[in-house]
Structure formats: structure tokens, C-alpha cells
Amino acid sequence: DAKTTQPPSMDCAEGRAANLPCNHSTISGNEYVYWYRQIHSQGPQYIIHGLKNNETNEMASLIITEDRKSSTLILPHATLRDTAVYYCIVLRTGGSQGNLIFGKGTKLSVKP
Amino acid sequence: SAVISQKPSRDICQRGTSLTIQCQVDSQVTMMFWYRQQPGQSLTLIATANQGSEATYESGFVIDKFPISRPNLTFSTLTVSNMSPEDSSIYLCSVELGQVGLEQYFGPGTRLTVT
Numbered sequence: 613d614a615k616t617t618q619p620p621s622m623d624c625a626e627g628r629a630a631n632l633p634c635n636h637s638t639i640s641g642n643e644y645v646y647w648y649r650q651i652h653s654q655g656p657q658y659i660i661h662g663l664k665n666n667e668t669n670e671m672a673s674l675i676i677t678e679d680r681k682s683s684t685l686i687l688p689h690a691t692l693r694d695t696a697v698y699y700c701i702v703l704r705t706g707g708s709q710g711n712l713i714f715g716k717g718t719k720l721s722v723k724p
Numbered sequence: 725s726a727v728i729s730q731k732p733s734r735d736i737c738q739r740g741t742s743l744t745i746q747c748q749v750d751s752q753v754t755m756m757f758w759y760r761q762q763p764g765q766s767l768t769l770i771a772t773a774n775q776g777s778e779a780t781y782e783s784g785f786v787i788d789k790f791p792i793s794r795p796n797l798t799f800s801t802l803t804v805s806n807m808s809p810e811d812s813s814i815y816l817c818s819v820e821l822g823q824v825g826l827e828q829y830f831g832p833g834t835r836l837t838v839t
Contacts, residue, residue, distance in 0.1 A: 655832050658828060714768075717766065
């Protein structure tokens with residue numbers, strides 16, 4: 613599975629958009645990009661995933677570059693409750709995804 | 725999504741003892757997973773538990789140390805055996821849902837401290 617690179621930390625003002633980048637330059641054609649987050653003292657929470665098209669759900673938007681070597685998770689209106697560590701993970705499709713390899717992620721701090 | 729509960733939520737145990745952690749899901753799922761999160765670290769997969777078959781352990785984890793049961797499609801247990809302070813971690817179970825590009829949903833975790 614492809615490795616990912618994320619900045620260790622980011623700050624965002626409450627109410628503003630939080631844009632979290634992820635580099636996955638070695639991604640293969642059948643690998644999806646997943647985003648999870650972990651709020652302090654809680655289990656990780658699935659946010660969104662995509663293959664090559666941009667995706668949006670009630671939590672966030674995922675923008676994947678045309679060459680698929682990088683992506684950006686967008687929280688359109690960050691709140692204090694969005695303060696968490698955000699993990700970008702790349703996985704093959706087909707069968708169980710089982711082993712989510714969590715890197716160090718990006719620690720997002722949303723400030724009032 | 726799925727609602728996952730774990731018991732206990734936390735425990736303090738003595739060296740050499742064992743602790744069994746329970747994971748309950750509100751729907752039937754095929755795949756369940758157990759992860760460990762050591763202090764200040766990311767999650768590491770311990771094993772995959774399918775109902776009706778032996779658990780599959782990741783490199784560095786063995787059945788004698790972390791025996792797992794999966795008696796039905798909504799329940800699993802992980803036992804941390806012969807504990808040492810190095811086993812102090814958060815232990816999390818997760819389940820896999822969804823269609824293409826399967827999502828995992830995690831329990832709240834069990835915070836274990838070994839003294």
C-alpha cells in the first residue's frame with residue numbers, strides 16, 4: 613500500500629475552512645484515499661474516501677488531484693469540535709481492507 | 725454506520741495478570757479487528773477476527789499473548805495475558821462496513837494501565 617505524507621500540525625480559525633493536505637505520490641491505480649480522524653480519548657472516526665473523483669458528504673469534501681498524487685480534505689466551516697488528529701490512508705480495493713496503516717497524521721487545532 | 729461498545733472502558737491491572745476486553749456491535753458484521761494504541765502513538769493492528777474461524781494475527785502479535793474469541797457476528801473478546809507495563813495502551817475494536825471501499829468503525833477503546 614502507498615505511503616502518505618502529512619504536515620504534523622495545522623491551526624484553523626473557528627468558522628473558517630480547514631484544508632488538510634496529503635501527499636501520496638506512489639499511489640496505484642486501484643488504491644483509494646481514505647480519511648479518518650481521532651478526537652482526543654476517542655476511537656478513530658471514518659470521514660470520507662475517494663478514488664479519483666472529488667467527493668463530498670455531510671462531514672467534509674475530498675479533492676484529489678488529476679494525477680492522484682495528492683489530495684486535500686476540506687472541512688468547510690471548522691468548529692472547536694473538529695480539533696483532532698486527521699489521518700490520510702491509502703488502501704487497495706477488493707476484499708477486506710483490514711489493516712489500516714495509521715501514520716502520524718495531522719494534528720488540527722481549531723481556535724476561537 | 726455501526727454502534728460499537730467496549731467493556732471495560734478502563735482498568736488498572738497488576739503485572740502478571742490477564743484482562744479480557746469485550747466488544748459488542750449493534751449489527752451483524754463479518755470482519756472485526758483489534759488495534760492497540762500505545763501512549764502518544766498511532767494505532768497498530770493486532771489481529772483480524774472472523775466469525776467461525778481462527779483470528780489472524782499481525783507480525784509481532786501472538787495468540788498466546790492476545791487470545792481472541794469471536795463466538796457470533798456481533799461480539800468479540802480480546803484477552804491481554806500475563807501483562808507487563810509495556811502492555812499499557814488503549815485497545816480498540818473496529819468493524820468493517822460499506823460496499824466498495826470498505827469503511828471501518830471503531831469502538832471507544834479500553835484504556836489499560838499495568839502497574
